[in-house]
Amino acid sequence: MDKKNLIKKEINSLILLYKSKRFSETIEKIKILSKKLDDVAFIFNLMGMAQINLNEFENSIESFKKAIKIDSTFAEAYNNLATSYINLGEFQKAIDKLKLAIDIKPDYSNAYNNLASAYSDLGDYENALIIFNKLLKINPKYPKIEENIIKLLTFYNPKNYKLNEITQLDYLIKKIKLNHGKNEILDSDVIKIYKEADRLVSNKLDNLKYDFSQIWRRNDTDLNCTRHFTIFRNFNVIPEYCFSCFKVQIEMGSLTALFKLFLVFNDLNLSKNKSRKCLIELRSIGKGTYKGIIYCTGYEEAKSIFKLISNTLKSQIKDKGLNLELRRGCTEFGLAYPDYKDLNKPPKDFMKYNENWKDKENVIDKNYPQKNRINQRNLNDTLSQISLNDFLVMKNWIMYAKKIGDENYKKFDENIVISEYIEKELASNLINRISEFNKNKTTS
16 A cells, blocks of 8 residues: 555544544544554544543643644644644733734634634733624624624624624624613613613514523633532532632512612622623523522622612612622522522531532532633623623523513513524423412512
8 A cells, every 4th residue: 555545544444543533542543543644633633632632731731743844834733732722721821822823824714713812811802802803704604603793792892893894793783771760660761771772673683592591790710610520519518619609699570670680780889890680581490480690709798788779779670579689609500409508607617618519519629621711811701881791691681581471571672583403492391481480579
């Protein structure tokens, strides 16, 4: 067999191994093959990709560098090398390599997407939006491209709002005034805001699927919930961080009350701008229907915020179903460990972290690919303006209200069509959600 056919046969074998997710075997086979195929850039690139899948980022960098040394025009190897740098939190190095990939292959969509993400992680949101905009022009059907732009606009206003239709709509929506004073927020206040945004968007984004149900007002601290749940789901233990996580939880009985809470949360002036969110309850294990959550560090801070916000909410949101309570961590943790959620005792008697769980946390952290990226990236506070993201989430709230029988949806859009997203989320949970709504039913 000549070398050309040998290379083809071996590469096909490697590809099958890789696609079967047998990454360690792929790496070992390439190590053997590389002795006789040491001038084939593809196999070193494939080895680097397998190493990325095993979170071996330092090793993958060496593999991609070998591929590039063999073939300096290998755009995919530059892109993959940048991916490794991003995972290690080395964003500027990633940017440099991605620019080279794009120079070689000007229509390389994945490289544009990774470049925009690297700029965003570095805190250069202006360049991130410019690159996302280029990608939108090159490949308007690229997965989540519109979603990524909309999310970025929740915490950054571009210098040129005319970049594309999304930035223009976001700019116009952000000009809507949210002033409502400190007195009772009326139904007409929130209905007017929504309808004005709806008029601006009109039918311009009818083909956009926006599958989100929560509106955040975040600070620059990453709560890192993905990491914490990974630990919990793998070992059924609660991470140490979550023992200091307390929440002020607000429940309401109507859609209009949730819209009003959005206004309160938007204007809320808290120390360190504590992260907070408004949401519809979609989980099968979740109680209630319309909720707000303020994330606090420690029980004393949660108590202080609870006291601060109680009178504000009761004066500004007239809703029979309004209820505030202190919670600890996530619902799932309390179900697994009932003592964890029990706050009806002195704080000194609250459930303590089990130090034996530390080893389990270390196992996950050792193999957690996002930790370096999360630790190094720059985050901005969410803007205190209604954004295109907020409007699109509100539309999902209205669909949800219609689905569970909350007649308040008609005040906002009586002809709204329920999306596939809401249908899917409620497909196996609708009866429970209707029951929860009826428990606390009110027409505000």
